[in-house]
Amino acid sequence: MSTTRLSEPPVSLADEAQVDLLRRMLLGRRFEERCAEMYSLQKIGGFCHLQIGQEAVSVGAMSTLEPDDYIFSSYRDHVHAITKGANPRRVMAELFGRDTGLSRGKGGSMHLFDAEHHMLGGHAIVGGHIPLATGVAFALKYEERPQVVLCFFGEAAVNIGAFHESLNMAALWKLPCVYICENNRYGMGTAIERASAIYDVAQRACAYDMASETVDGMDVLAVREAVGRAVKLARTEHLPTLIEARCYRFMGHSMSDPVHGHYRTKEEVEEQKLKDPIRHHFKRLSDRGLVDQAGLERMDAEARAVVDAAVEFADASPEPGAGALYEDVYSRPYGPYTLSK
């Protein structure tokens, strides 16, 4: 039994769609930069984990999806939610704890949910959402639906028991789930080498005879191609895949952590910033004459305008009233959420 590299050909992408990947990463980056600013102004409370540096994973992976496919994310979820279609205004309002937020301000940064766009969280417990994603994949197959599930998590989650139980079931029952490990090398301040018996996360799939692939997570097109192959396998044959996207976060673990702390050097962070996925993709596109500096600046201005509007909307929104404490506590009266809805 060995780790398999999937053999489907790359998913081709029109030039305009390649430019769109740049646009989406830029929006994610600008959104997160404003989150950092708003956090320091105490507009955002609680925890706040930024994805700056890792945008190629969420944007590349989700570019392979149909709008009604499902995703799950960890607490580092802002860019995942926006890329899946959540309105940036409602995401920012959720971070501000306002009534107009995605979950009416009750979830906050780590628990972004958007049922309309099939974004099923935002989960703060490391690895806790992996069985949930597996369960949704089971439901999709059981209900003979064509959708697939993408489940994003960090590399620290692969040492959690639920990860192994989920991959075993997904392989055994042939479930349409793509497990995407965003391996940014650190779980808080602990390097993977200090926490894991093996560092090659994709190898874990061998134990379940599951297809797997390691991909450069700083390259949006490489991510798109790898996830595209896995999504096709899930959709057509109901087969799961484990993807390891090797990436790097440029910020600290959360807003309460310094950028490099004692666990990594300034030099390491600076060296990784040279691989900035946005700069890398822009260079590729400009070398091909698809975008020039002026085009990039226009796109940037658009992204900043969306984020400005999101902040303005959130700031002007009311806080939830006291009565909200008693609302949305129980699910609908006819029993659990059903995908058939």
Ligand SMILES: Cc1ncc(C[n+]2csc(CCOP(=O)(O)OP(=O)(O)O)c2C)c(N)n1
């Ligand atoms: C079960 C559980 N244990 C510990 C924590 C505390 N914790 C929060 S984030 C984190 C690190 C997770 O790292 P990783 O999975 O690599 O994701 P990243 O933060 O790098 O995106 C830990 C240990 C938690 N939230 N849940």
Ligand SMILES: [Mg+2]
């Ligand atoms: Mg990590």
